[in-house]
Every structure is written in structure tokens, then in C-alpha cells.
Amino acid sequence: MIRESIGAVPLRLRARRFRVSAWRSRVRARVPGGPALPHYISQASLHGQRGRGFYRQLVRAGTGARPGAMAEWGERLAGVHGVLLDISGVLYDGGEDGGAAIAGSVEAVARLKRSGLKVRFCTNESQKARGALVGLLRQMGFTISEGEVTAPAPAACLILRERGLRPHLLVHEGIRSEFDQIDMSNPNCVVIADAGEDFSYQNMNKAFQVLMGLENPVLISLGKGRYYKETSGLKLDVGAYMRALEYACGIKAEVVGKPSPEFFKSALKEMGVDAHQAVMIGDDIVGDVGGAQRCGMRALQVRTGKFRPSDEHHPEVKADGYVDNLAEAVDLLLLHSDK
């Protein structure tokens, strides 16, 4: 039906002009009569080598359940050489029992690694040390090593050393070992991470008092996520508590982790791929998708983890595509990207 309605104008031209992020509602709106393309449709989120084999892909993909969507994936994923994968909510959902792999993700990671595309894991996980996280994922069947993971705690340690900062830690016990080599005497800053149950009033108040006692209070936050999903439901993330301390102390935190551009850039550098050749896959519309796009990357949001339907209508951030899960994202990447 869509193919018929857009048959009157050159397919390639029309498809190119679509702002991918909102393709679905717009294509649907255009089905009956095919009015002129509205002014807000731009090429802003289209990158790479466009149009190569496009018509063929469109026709082939057009036979699927969402023909317009499939037609566009060739455009969206052209020129991709490297993939950054979020972990929580994409590979697995955490939980008190250790959590569980998301259906299809173990196989998806394995296929991606065999494909020839470069792969790196880019996480804001700040409850578990990197070694423990990788150990957990390997138990679930993922092929992953510690050296493939970009995580905020090691990045924060570099910053602390460079600037002579001695942190008071408001973090989960599980990540404290990452700071073993850091001087923590007579603190001159606070490092906050996803402390989970350790976000007690007492612990928050202690961090607040340390900051209020400093002439130049420095608050370093490992990520600024609003919430994440565990097997038991949505959970408040570090960003909420970062905001609480910012407000109470009248200061602005320095964020180490997504969506900080420095963090994405270090992951890209470690992967050896330029931003315009990389795609981020995550469940956080702001931290993963918006952050990666601001660095010049493309970004897909999975409908797993913390994803909520309203994310697809976020007032500020539009993903370059929405997929049901990592498995679907990898299907599309293997079909359309330049391997």
C-alpha cells in the first residue's frame, strides 16, 4: 500500500528526504494521497554512502511487514563499520538474583562479532567492577572480555589522578575496588555512582556535608541515567541522586560516562572507528541515543530494558531507528551495513 502511494515520484529522492527518526508516523500520514513532503523533513540524520543498491533493497525489504521502514534501513546503516553496544537493558536485565540475558542477545553478539564489524561495549554500569560485570555476562553465555568494555569507573580514576582529586565515594560496594589505587584521605571531591540500596539518607547526607565543607566543591557522577530496568522493575539510577546533590549544594556535577562526549570518543578511539562510521545501540533515548548522535554517530534504540513507548516521541531526541531488541538490530546491521 505504501509502495503504491509513493510510486508517483522517484523513490530514491523521496526516501532520502525522510527524517528517519519519525518515518513511521509520516509514512502513514502520507499513505492516502501522498501530499508534498513537509519542510521539517531533512537529511540531518542520514549519513554515509546513500543510495547504493537502494532501490533493490527497497523492493526486497518492501515485501516485509513494515515495507517503508525496511526500505530505509539501507540508508540508515550505510557506511557503518563499528558498533557500540550498551550492556544493561540491551544484553541483559540486572536483578538481585544476578539478572537474566535478554532473549536473542547472546546469539546476536556472537553473530555481530563474526560479521567483521568492529564491536565494543560502552556501559554506564557503576554498581559492578568491570571484571565482575564481564564475569556475569560470560556466565550468561556472552562472548566478551574486560578489554572490550568502556566503563566510567576507570575513566574517573584517570581524571582523579590527573587533577589530584581525593574522592569521598558514594558508590555501591561492588565497585569500590576500582578505586583501590586512589588516595582517599582528606577528600576534596565526591564521586557518586549507582549506589542502589546504599543511597541511604545517611550516605547522601554525608556526601552533601563533604561537598558543603569544600571551598570549591567538585562532584563527579558516573553517568547521569534517570532509571534502569531490573528483572523486578524500574529502578532509580545515579542521575536522580546527582541532581539531588547538585540542587542541595548549588553546584553542577561533572559527568563521566554516557552521554559525555569525551566518554563516547574514548570508546570510538578504543574501537578504532570514526564517529560517522559507528552506530550506538542502547535502551536509553537520552543517554545512549542523544549522546551518541551529538558525537556524530548514528544510534538505534532497542525496545528492551528501560525503553518506554513514549521514548519514540521524545521531544528532543529522535533515534535513527527503533528496533524490538538487539537481535533485530543485528539482523538489520548484517543485511545493510558495510562489513
Next chain:
Amino acid sequence: MIRESIGAVPLRLRARRFRVSAWRSRVRARVPGGPALPHYISQASLHGQRGRGFYRQLVRAGTGARPGAMAEWGERLAGVHGVLLDISGVLYDGGEDGGAAIAGSVEAVARLKRSGLKVRFCTNESQKARGALVGLLRQMGFTISEGEVTAPAPAACLILRERGLRPHLLVHEGIRSEFDQIDMSNPNCVVIADAGEDFSYQNMNKAFQVLMGLENPVLISLGKGRYYKETSGLKLDVGAYMRALEYACGIKAEVVGKPSPEFFKSALKEMGVDAHQAVMIGDDIVGDVGGAQRCGMRALQVRTGKFRPSDEHHPEVKADGYVDNLAEAVDLLLLHSDK
């Protein structure tokens, strides 16, 4: 010295043009040569009947330790008929042992009440029910009754009833009784107050999950204070946790209590005094001073409770005067206001 340096121009004119809030640094800066008054000095924070007996007061007050300051109090307090008193940090500092009256405050309240000025207590206290708070203050020697206190919990109950809202409460045990008559089945909003130690991760997460489960999440916050002072030190106040939930849920809380204009107006109405005839005395530069000024009142900040020296250089709010404590404020009021 100051009197000599400003003797060359009409005293009344120069004094009037001072922005009271910054009198001290500016008067000091002008001492040696008396340059022209800078453009930023305005009458913005001066109210009421100016100049009546002003010269006499200036000369008399000018013999004190801070002559310029005393000279101005007559201006600042002219036309005051009613006084709103903050409680925590002005009358007493709370604490786990029940807290302690601030030196001179018991006598100051008694003198104020005998003076003929109208007096009302305007508090954001949200850990204790109004009856318990008044009982505690009376034990300390204050002359105060429940009917003289404007507090956020009763105001919130009015709103809940008016709008058919059924709250999930994130509050301290001590104030739960204020909501005894409110339907709390199947919650369609969250009410947050200063929960103190009850701001556990579990309780915060529960409130977060209630809000995320609502189609139109409503968060009502009893005040939005950043912190307050107890005998053991500074403590995080409800505002920090309100910000955490706002950020996590992507919503904006409705604040019941200072600095909400509706709250100040209800206190003024209950006192029977117009805003321009009233002065607020508090320890919170934003919640007490800024809030009252935005309602057309004058406001003094005491250097007790949560006061910090940096408050006198707040980038947005300038009090109509800073006093060491309530006792000094009452001294000045009895000397200069219209009783």
C-alpha cells in the same frame, strides 16, 4: 567616618538611593572619596513611608557600631504592621534530642507579641505534625499556639481534597497523622515531605514507581528547601529529593509551602496584613527571603540556622537586611516599625 564622607550631599537623598541589600560593601567602598553613586543603586527594595524622622534616626543610629546600617533601618522597616516568622533556624534548631531554642529567640517572640505588631508563624516544617511542633516549642518556652502556625501539610490536604487526589506518601512518620482523613487507596499522586531517615532507596524507588505508573504523574512537594540545620549539622531537605524524582520521571513538582506565593498569601490573609505592610524573617535566602519579596513583602535574613556567609552575596536574592538573630531583628522592629 562614614557620616563625614557623605556629609557633602543631602543625606536623605543619598541614603534613599541605596539598594539596602548591599549597603555594607558599598558604604565601605565609598568611605574615602565619596564617588558618584553607581547606576545599579535603586529604590527597588525600599518600601513604605520613607523619610519620616529619617534624618533624626540616621544621626541617632549613626553613633552605633555600624552607623550607615542603622541609619537605613528606619527606611527598611517603615510601615511594617505584621511579622511572619520562620520557625526552624529562627526560633530553634531541630535535632534528634528534640533540638534547642536559639539564644534570645524565646524572649524575642514574647516581646514581639507584646509590641502590638501582628505576628504569625510561617513554616515549611514537614517532619512533625503542627500540634507536635507547637508542643515542642512551648516546652522550650515559646508562646505559640497551633492556630498561629501556617504549615504545608494542612494546605496540601486542602488541595488533595479539592482535586480528588489520592496520595502515596513519602513522608516522615511524624507527619503521617495530618493525612488521616485523606483517601489513600489506589494512589494517583505522590506527596513528598522532609522524610529524613525515611528517604531510603527503597522508599524513593517506590514513589518513583508510583509516578511512572501514572498516565499524568502528579508530584506534590511540601516545600523545596535545599537543606536545614540541626544541632548536629546541615541536613538534606525535601527539595533535593523532589529534584531527584522530577529528574527521574521527567516531571515538575507542585510546591506547597514557601516559596510558593499562594502559601505566603494564605499566611498574610490569616494574619490580616497586606504584603507591603509585612516583613518575613527567615534563615533561608531563597525560600524565605526571595519568596516573600516576590509576594511584595520585605524580608530579613537571620544569621542563624542554615545561614551561610555566602548568602549575603547570593546572585539572585538580596534580603532587605541581614541580622545576627531574631533578637536583633526584634530590636530593630521595635525601634523602627509602625506599631
